[in-house]
Amino acid sequence: MTINYGVLLGFVASDDAEISLQSGQFEGAIRFRVDDLQKPIENPENINWESYARGAVYALQNFGYELKKGIIGYISGVKGLDSSGLSSSAAVGIAYLMALENVNGLVISPVDNIQLDKSIENKYLGLENGILDPSAILLSRHGYLTFMDCKTASHSYVYFSELSKSQQCQGQLPFKILLAFSGLQHNLPKKRGYNTRVFECKDAARALLCATGCEDASCILRNVDPAMYEAQKCILEENLARRAEHYFSEMKRVVKGRDAWARGNLHEFGQLISASGRSSILNYECGSKEMIQLYEILLKAPGVLGARFSGAGFRGCCLAIVESDHAEAAAAYVRAEYEKAQPELVSKIPADRRVLVCEPGDGARVI
Structure with missing residues (x-):
């Protein structure tokens, strides 16, 4: 599910192979050519807003697509939500991919674009991101x-x-989505906590697979049978045990959440979201002090059915599902309580961006 806020890239085809870009959030201009050979970034400290445009060219080149035309463009996110943790890197990468595909007459499916964006993140930027963010977008x-x-x-x-499909297409849903911004901003590549958690999950998978005689399987927890995990989890070191517990409990919550949604049970759906948030804190050990405070405030807000971090919890936003009739009251409560808890951080957030009441959105597209 997406929301009705996002990244906009206005673009036209250039007369040649040059890419020329400006940003609503960052100073300066980007200029390079689509026929320049792009090489992966070796030092994550060198990642900046230019990197995602170059990464899009890199991914398309590596997948064998021919690029002859560049773009002239202006990209902008929602003012006040820069580095908010709302899948912003994936959204930017996808925007550049779709623009380059459009001007070069390339017809690429959403499934293939997911893999192209994964190539930007994994191979060009050196991040251990999966496909969840680009898939949602x-x-x-x-x-x-x-x-x-x-x-x-x-x-x-x-x-x-509870609603017919025709009603849903008209936007008649019984809930809103609250986005509460913590005021914490930094780039994921410069905070290696996320990659560390991924490596710990791989270590847990390796130990469990070896214990069950499956040493040749790829070291991801998805390759560990849940029954085998239950039988062998006692062998894991304490921190690896917590990472694995988060993974396997999250898998159960996803299935239960799908079923609750299909039954129209928003209360159960919300409880599962909150349980995911708690497991992220206790088992995955993500979340700064400020983000945890914000999560706990959201849980106490009127009409909120469930809350969690919007991403890994190192920066940006927490989100909540809230009953439509209580959305504005919940937003007011969160604004007031978080300002009491973190007055200095809140003072840096534009007043109209501290808590947003959002609607479900649609997927990425060229309009």
């Missing part, structure tokens, strides 16, 4: 829950059973 449909299998890249759509 590219595959979401307004009013529907997207149910994904990140291993097989298969997906399906689940509609809310």
Whole structure:
């Protein structure tokens, strides 16, 4: 599911192979050519807003697509939500991919664009990101829950059973999405906590696979049978045990969440979101002090059914599902309580961007 806020890239085809870009959030201009050979970034400290445009060219080149035309463009996110943790890097990468594909007459499916964006993140930028963010951005449909299998890249759509499909298309859903901004801003590549968690999950998978005689399998927790995990989890070191517990409990929550949504049970759906948030803090050990404070404030707000970090919890936003009739009251409560808890951080956030009441959105597209 996406929201009705996002990244906009206005573009036209250039007369030649040159890319020329400006940003609403960052100073300066980018100029390079699509026929320049792009090489992966070796030092994550060198990643900046230019990197995602170059990464898009890199991914398309590596997948064998021919680029002859560049773009002249202006890219901008939502003012006040820079570095907010709202899948912003994936959204930017996808915007550049779709623009370059458009001007070069390339017809590329959403599924293939997911892999192209993954190439930007993994191979060009050196991050250990998976496909969840680009999949949500590219595959979401307004009013529907997207149910994904990140291993097989298969997906399906689940509609809310209390409403007919025609009603959902008109936006008549019984909930809103609250986004509460912490005021913490930094780039994921410069904070290696996320990659560390990924490596710990791989270590946990390796130990479990070896214990069950599956040493040759790829070291991801998805390759560990849940029954085998239950039988062998006692062998894991304490921190690896917590990472694995987060993973396997999250897998259960996803399936339960899909079923709750299909039954129209928003209360159960919200409880599962909150449980995911708690596990992120206790088992995955993500979340700064400020983000945890914000998460706990959201849980106490009127009409909130569930809350969690919007991403890894090192920066940016927390989100909540809230009953439509209580959305504005919940937003006011969160604004007031978080300002009491973190007055200095809140003072740096534009007043109209501290808490947003959002609607479900649609997938990425050229308009």
